[in-house]
Amino acid sequence: MITKSIRALLTVGLMAMLSLASPLALAAEFPTKPLRLLIPFAPGGAVTFLAEQIMKEMEAQLGQPIVRDYRGGAGGTIAMELAAAAPNDGYTLFLLSTSQAISAGVYETLKVNVARDFAPVSLLAFTPYVLVINPDSVPVQNVQQLAVWAKANPGKLFLGTSGAGNSDAIVGAEFARTLGIQITQVPYRGAGPAIPDLLSGRVNISFFSPLPTKQHVESGKLRMLGVTTKDRSPAMPNIATIAEQGLPGFDFPGWYGIAVPSGTPPAVIATLQRATAAALERQSVKGFLLTNGLSAGGGPSAEFGSFLVSEITRWSRLAKSMGIKPE
Template identity: 40%
Template sequence: MAISRFFARRTALCTLAAAAAAVLLPLPSAAQGFPTKPLTIIVPFTPGGTTDLLARIVGQELAAELGQPVVIDNRAGAGGNIGAQAAARAPADGHTLFMGTVGTHAINAALYKKLPYDPVKDFVPLTRVATVPNVLVANPAQPFKTVPELIAYARANPGKVNFGSAGNGSSIHLSGELFKTMAKVDMQHVPYKGSAPAITDLLGNQIAIMFDNLPSALPYVRSGKLRALAVTTAKRSPELPDVPTIAEAGVPGYEAMSWFGLFVPAGTPAPVVGKLHSAIVKVLNKPEVKKRIAEQGGEAHPETAEKFAAFIQSESAKWSKVVQASGASVD
């Protein structure tokens, strides 16, 4: 999908926000019988990753809340597009939910020339589930220990600092591209087929740095095999309280995060949307759920559907510019 077309469609987010506002309306009796069968949460990535783990944490509690089993359906591939397409085509009766991400709903529309779903028109947002920081990590053998030292080294050695990612156009890749632009440094991107092989080469000092999701990098930071230079969010992570944010460390205004949220297909009745939203927010506010999400390096983030819709709009605009500046594109 062309970027110009993407921006032309951004006005449709007003419609999305209006649909989201319906969540706040009183629930008529038509919603009282819902759900009538097991629910499914489609996860657009493989089991064991952050998206999958969050879906299982929420799904377990949601099943108890709504009185029906919740099944996790992993539909991995194409940067989340396969799962998103399946969710968009599911019956709009509230029994199929989708665990969307910054990729499926803020990056892919600008990245992919052909997108098999419309992130605005095909979905109604329920709530953000969690935000997860990325962390800037370096091999300890590299000659820099802080972000200012990294910036100074990269400026003195243009193009010699390699940063790995989980793939071209991934949130990990684009976190690095945003850093390059804002810090005014020239670094070389090295894409991998997933985060794991990138981490392997980082541990072997084949690449210098990486902007990785905190949950996957944290064990290596704690063991001393990788050095954490900064986290990418606006505030420090409770898991790494002594590690500054990139903004604190010398790049004011820098902020990037992985985020995850639940959606239903467009056309789902407003009373059902409202009942789902209320149940999910209740689940996310439980102390034990917040604790389990924190153990994954994330932060529970229940919010109104209107706020979630506005957040998606701002994220879409932000990452579209980064994709365009990086030249990243996927056929």
């Protein structure tokens, strides 16, 4: 006869086995329902184009749809807090960017710690920021001419940004500081809402990814003056770097990646990482990235994690040194 004590031990042991097995079972079946990608910007910016291309291929790999959920505002912290609070089962993805690495240095009361509250999945892509102007409002052809014009017309440069404290805002502030010119920043809830005002002349300068501005540059409504990376973009070889136009060392690449809430089972993360890697290998994605001046990310999740920590350190230090304030 099984004594009560033995029965109790067996019960505890069975419960322990089930608790260990359930994450494995979850990983083996994952995914069995649609996923959600929380995007910390309004639609219409670079992330819209990038997410559509890569998520479409990831859906094919995972066999489930991925709902794009745009939650712009507050430097991306609204979406970030929602994502961090989501169940850690792999069904909620978060699109990280350079701007989230900055948040630690800008939002002193931020409830979420990016390095602590998220598990990295994969780096998606690197992008230069491009210095774009409205040529009807600012009639210049290069950075040197812009500096001369700005000094002759103080108070007339208005920089449209994807949000106060975001990466493009910091790049713009550093650009103004280095050139010794005055630029008034006008924050939006992403690049998408800023583009119409850039076209109309309400704002007349920006530092966005090439993606949301490319068609308007090609039509002549906007003009590219330079890229923020140390090397010229293979997709735009005729566009000089800002560094070679009199600002040596001016090197500010941006990036995008995917993360999930901390505590997500490693096997689930591995499934998502494999799907991302496969998507980045698709010719449609490779062609899209190359055509639009981006370069593919990829690599192991742990590698992205190390990169993320280094980026948080770099950008938050820069934000603090410049006194960047959140919106």
